[in-house]
Amino acid sequence: MNETLSRLVDSGVVAVLRGVEADQLIEITEALREGGVTAVEITADTPDVTEKLGAVAGSFDNEVVVGTGTVLDSETARATLMAGAEFVVSPSLHEDVIETCNRYGAVSAPGVMTPTEAVRGYEAGADFVKVFPAKTVGPAHLGAMKGPLGQIPMMPTGGVGPDNAAEYIDAGAFAVGAGGALVDYDAAERGDYEAITETAREFTRVVEEARADD
Numbered sequence: 001m002n003e004t005l006s007r008l009v010d011s012g013v014v015a016v017l018r019g020v021e022a023d024q025l026i027e028i029t030e031a032l033r034e035g036g037v038t039a040v041e042i043t044a045d046t047p048d049v050t051e052k053l054g055a056v057a058g059s060f061d062n063e064v065v066v067g068t069g070t071v072l073d074s075e076t077a078r079a080t081l082m083a084g085a086e087f088v089v090s091p092s093l094h095e096d097v098i099e100t101c102n103r104y105g106a107v108s109a110p111g112v113m114t115p116t117e118a119v120r121g122y123e124a125g126a127d128f129v130k131v132f133p134a135k136t137v138g139p140a141h142l143g144a145m146k147g148p149l150g151q152i153p154m155m156p157t158g159g160v161g162p163d164n165a166a167e168y169i170d171a172g173a174f175a176v177g178a179g180g181a182l183v184d185y186d187a188a189e190r191g192d193y194e195a196i197t198e199t200a201r202e203f204t205r206v207v208e209e210a211r212a213d214d
């Protein structure tokens, strides 16, 4: 297995960070890492995303794998890969983004909702697919897609939290992506990074237990 992909598997939970200021980004990533979340996706619509990606990737080096989220075009994929991103995730399917990632040896994951999109993304060379938005279809949808498409690694994102992550793992997800249910920005604002660590710890525990039950 590709090393970056295996690091996402190890983390089990991929944090989605959107619009976070540079100094908070480092503190939040550290809080997540302490709680066992060692994969972080900084979304491309974050101001100064390339500088921020470079700073986080440089600060955590081998401890946290850093990627770009919400990537809609190959220009953004390339720019953020050059800045230090190791994986690229999209809410939608863009074959040119997948192609760019493969050109530079990076992991890519298109957002998909249907079996046809999942297969199209995998055929285009994606390493895994992000089932998005997961909350409108739930774990049963992911499980039903995994039936005939067991070879395609799937990660649900959108409305996934510690309360429902186990259902997605049971349905066949190799990891889960999470923003709102993982990172409490109000807590970060108050400087309460311990709260973020606690949620990360609970989240990764739930995923590990669900995997162990398999």
Ligand SMILES: O=C(O)C(=O)C[C@H](O)[C@H](O)COP(=O)(O)O
Pocket (backbone or CB within 6 Å): 016, 018, 043, 069, 070, 071, 089, 090, 091, 132, 157, 158, 159, 160, 177, 178, 179, 180, 181
């Ligand atoms: O655009 C992307 O690449 C995304 O990952 C979309 C969303 O930001 C995530 O789905 C997070 O959603 P919540 O966990 O519900 O907060």
